[in-house]
Amino acid sequence: MKLTPFLLVLPALAYVIGFAFFPTIEAVYLSFQDPHGGFSLYNYEELSYFNLSGAIIDTIVVTIGALAIQLALGFLVASVLAREFFGKRALSSITIIPMGIATVVAAVTFSFVFQTSGGYANTILHSLFGLNVNWYQSSISSLLVVMIADSWKNTPIVALILLAGMSSIPKELYYASAIDGAGPIRRFFYITLPNLRSFIGISLILRGVQEFNIFALPLILIGEHPPLLTTLIYDLYTTTFPEVGLALASATILLGFILVFSSIVIKLSGGR
Amino acid sequence: MRWWTYLGAIVVGIYFLFPLYILVLLAFNSPKYTVLAKFPSLLPVSLTLNNLLTALQGTAFIDPFIKSLETATLVGIITIALAIPAGYGLSRLPRAIAYSIIILLLVTNMMPAIVIGIPIAVDFLKLHLFESVIGLALAQTLITLPLATFILQGTFSSIPIDLEHQARVDGANLFNRLFSVLLPLAAPGIAAAFLISWMFSWDEFTYAILLIPYHSTLPVTIYQDVTRGNLLAGIAFSLIFTIPVIILTFALQKYLRGEYLAGGIKG
Numbered sequence: 305m306k307l308t309p310f311l312l313v314l315p316a317l318a319y320v321i322g323f324a325f326f327p328t329i330e331a332v333y334l335s336f337q338d339p340h341g342g343f344s345l346y347n348y349e350e351l352s353y354f355n356l357s358g359a360i361i362d363t364i365v366v367t368i369g370a371l372a373i374q375l376a377l378g379f380l381v382a383s384v385l386a387r388e389f390f391g392k393r394a395l396s397s398i399t400i401i402p403m404g405i406a407t408v409v410a411a412v413t414f415s416f417v418f419q420t421s422g423g424y425a426n427t428i429l430h431s432l433f434g435l436n437v438n439w440y441q442s443s444i445s446s447l448l449v450v451m452i453a454d455s456w457k458n459t460p461i462v463a464l465i466l467l468a469g470m471s472s473i474p475k476e477l478y479y480a481s482a483i484d485g486a487g488p489i490r491r492f493f494y495i496t497l498p499n500l501r502s503f504i505g506i507s508l509i510l511r512g513v514q515e516f517n518i519f520a521l522p523l524i525l526i527g528e529h530p531p532l533l534t535t536l537i538y539d540l541y542t543t544t545f546p547e548v549g550l551a552l553a554s555a556t557i558l559l560g561f562i563l564v565f566s567s568i569v570i571k572l573s574g575g576r
Numbered sequence: 577m578r579w580w581t582y583l584g585a586i587v588v589g590i591y592f593l594f595p596l597y598i599l600v601l602l603a604f605n606s607p608k609y610t611v612l613a614k615f616p617s618l619l620p621v622s623l624t625l626n627n628l629l630t631a632l633q634g635t636a637f638i639d640p641f642i643k644s645l646e647t648a649t650l651v652g653i654i655t656i657a658l659a660i661p662a663g664y665g666l667s668r669l670p671r672a673i674a675y676s677i678i679i680l681l682l683v684t685n686m687m688p689a690i691v692i693g694i695p696i697a698v699d700f701l702k703l704h705l706f707e708s709v710i711g712l713a714l715a716q717t718l719i720t721l722p723l724a725t726f727i728l729q730g731t732f733s734s735i736p737i738d739l740e741h742q743a744r745v746d747g748a749n750l751f752n753r754l755f756s757v758l759l760p761l762a763a764p765g766i767a768a769a770f771l772i773s774w775m776f777s778w779d780e781f782t783y784a785i786l787l788i789p790y791h792s793t794l795p796v797t798i799y800q801d802v803t804r805g806n807l808l809a810g811i812a813f814s815l816i817f818t819i820p821v822i823i824l825t826f827a828l829q830k831y832l833r834g835e836y837l838a839g840g841i842k843g
Contacts, residue, residue, distance in 0.1 A: 308750065312665030313677060316658040316725055324684040324718050327695040334695065377591070384584040395585050397829060398592050404825035405596070406779045408795040409814040412802055413599045416611070416811075424598050427615045456595055513686040520781035524799055534782075537690050541786075548694055555691040562686050 328559065335552035347553035356554065359536040363561070366447050366454075366522075366532060367515040373455040374511055375504070378462030385463070386470045403460045411524035414453035418525070443530035450522050457521075458514070462507045469503030470496065505573020509566055516562050533558045599818070602811045603627060611807050631812035640797040641816070643709055644778060647793055650713035651777035652770045655720045659769055663728025664758065668737075678729065681722035692718065693786035700787060707788050715783040720773035727772070731765025732758065771828045778821060 338346035385396055402410070417424045418439040429435040440446050477495050486494065497504075519534040528535050533554060541551035602610050606622040666674040696715055697706065705711030735758060743753045759766070781795045788796070794817050802810035 306668075309665035309668040310673075312661035313669070316662035316681070316721060317677065319658055320681055320684045320718065320721060323696070323714065324687050324692055327692045327699070328687050330695040331691050380584060381588050384581060384588055387581050389578070389581045389585060391585065395589055397826065398589055400825055400829060401592055401596065401822065404775060404818070404821035406781075406795055406814075406817055406821070408779075408781055408798050409599070409818055410595065412798060412810055412814050413595045413602075415802070416602055416616075417595065417598055419616075422614045422616055424616055424618065427618055430615050456591070460592075509682075517688045517690065517782075519690060520795070520799070524802060534688070534690050537694075538785075541694055546698075548698065551694055552691075555688065555694060558688055559691050562688065566683070566686055 331552045332556050332559070335549060335556045337549060339547065339549065347549040350550055351553055351557075354536065354540065354550070354554075355531060356536070356557070359531040359533050359554075360557070360561070362443065362447060362530050363516060363533040363558075365444075366450055366518060367512060367565075369447070370451040370454045370458075370515050370518075371508060371512055373451055374459050374462045375507070377455060377459045378466050378507065381459065381463035382466035382470055385467055399463060400460050402457050405457065407457060407520045408524065410453055410457045411521045414449065414456070414521075415525055418449045440526065440529075446526045446530060450518070450525055453525060454515070454518060454521055458511060462511060465503050465507045465510075466500060469500040473499045502573055505569060508569050508573070512565055512569060513562055516558065516565065533561070599811070599814060603815045607808065627808050628812045628815070631809040637794070637797065637809075637813050637816070640792060640794040643788070643791075644793040644795070644817070646709050647713050647716065647780075647784075648774045648778040650709065651716045651720055652774040654713060654717045655724045655773040656766065656770050658717075658721055659724035659728050660759075660762075660766065662725045663730075663765075663769075664732045664754070666725065666729040667732035667735075674729065678726060681725055685719065685722040687718075689715075689719065689780075689782035690786070693783050697786045705787075707790060709788075712783060712787045712793070713777075715787055716777045716780050717773075719780065719783075720776050723776070724769035724773050727769045728762065728765055731762045731769075735761050767828060771824065775821060775824070 335347055336343055336345070338344045381399055385392065385399065419426070420438055420440055423439070425439070426436050429437060437445075439449050473495065477499075478491060481491055481495060517534060518532065519538070522532050522535050523538065528539050531539065537551050537554045537558065540554060541548060544550055601616075601618075601620060604623050604625070604627065605617065605620060606624050607627065609617040609621050666677060669677070693715065700706040700708075700711050703711075705714070739757055739761075740753055743757045748756065779795065780793075781799070784793045784796050785799070792800075794813060798810050798813050798817065801807075801813065
């Protein structure tokens with residue numbers, strides 16, 4: 305084995321280890337320290353007063369919901385863009401716009417769409433059905449608002465990855481199965497899905513991890529009510545600074561969830 | 577079959593354009609029909625530039641805007657400087673080793689910014705990097721570096737190794753080979769990596785609010801304006817914030833492709 309390629313990788317590796325691994329270990333380590341510098345579960349016991357379990361459940365709900373929406377829409381977008389039709393180039397340009405829109409801007413825009421009094425979503429519902437919905441009345445509908453806003457911003461990445469996967473499937477497979485009499489639905493389940501396994505895996509990991517970390521959107525759309533793990537961490541951080549033990553303890557819990565999630569997805573998508 | 581495609585295309589088009597349309601309405605419609613209305617109008621009924629003008633007058637957005645520009649550009653440069661050698665190195669390493677290094681890089685990408693950000697903020701306070709663009713850029717590079725390395729590893733892998741052997745036979749050393757053979761061929765991938773790094777960092781909020789909470793970048797400023805009820809300023813800044821990226825997105829559209837995002841997945 306030659307040494308040069310390895311030496312070239314080293315700076316990037318050192319950077320990431322220095323800036324990500326050590327602070328993460330520091331965070332986990334400090335989360336087990338009580339205010340007197342002793343080693344204990346003090347921070348984790350304190351956390352039970354801050355609706356931690358609610359935040360954990362909300363985070364899981366948002367992650368699963370947003371992933372489901374993004375995969376479904378991503379498949380819709382990718383299967384439209386996989387065909388030839390008039391205006392395809394224009395549509396693929398439109399599709400990547402949300403990637404360029406800052407999360408904060410998306411959050412601000414959607415906060416006006418789902419305004420409590422009025423709001424654009426209600427304008428439409430009101431003129432069609434005479435309805436006026438308070439989107440923030442229950443925690444599940446608040447979380448739904450977060451999921452919708454997030455899916456708008458992030459479906460394009462999923463769609464692009466799925467599209468790349470779809471174009472890698474040999475057309476002959478489809479012709480052959482069409483001759484054998486398989487309809488579009490059967491072809492989707494027996495050809496498209498199995499062949500896209502690793503691409504679906506990649507987009508699930510890429511998006512799923514970000515979904516657990518979702519922060520700016522919920523902070524702007526719903527504040528800390530209901531809390532997600534990230535907004536709870538931030539809330540604890542800003543209210544207790546310069547004591548950061550509680551924030552770090554909840555951060556450690558978030559880290560645990562992400563590690564468990566990614567190992568599950570890596571297993572399911574067959575490693576590679 | 578045709579019919580379904582067009583229906584799908586229209587649904588997809590509306591879905592992606594609607595929020596942008598709303599943002600434009602909010603920016604250019606009179607507040608009476610937007611933020612103050614019980615049911616805001618879906619049509620541009622009273623177009624005006626007053627919203628933007630009043631919002632931009634006297635409010636400090638230039639400084640945050642420049643900070644955002646500086647940070648994103650700095651992140652792009654640091655990322656590319658580290659990711660080109662790393663991506664090239666990985667593409668020439670044995671597969672098993674390259675694969676485990678990539679996994680290691682991607683795992684760090686999974687570490688939540690909010691987990692890393694808090695200890696870094698405490699450390700930066702001691703190092704006088706708190707409230708500084710350089711400190712922020714150093715942290716945000718963590719998000720972009722693994723992705724850029726992944727993209728460039730895929731790009732360099734797709735360059736036939738024979739081209740390099742030939743240059744080597746002609747007596748070119750590593751740096752000559754890099755600059756005369758590899759980099760020109762890898763230019764599209766490098767552009768994609770830079771663009772994605774720039775965009776991810778332009779957008780970045782978590783590290784910004786943790787590491788520069790007081791005189792921050794534009795995303796944090798927008799957040800603060802909106803939460804303090806300074807709605808029109810928030811909307812105007814959102815629009816200003818969006819324009820450069822839309823231009824950049826369209827200019828470099830051909831590089832924004834799933835093949836790059838999926839990196840070495842096929843390679």
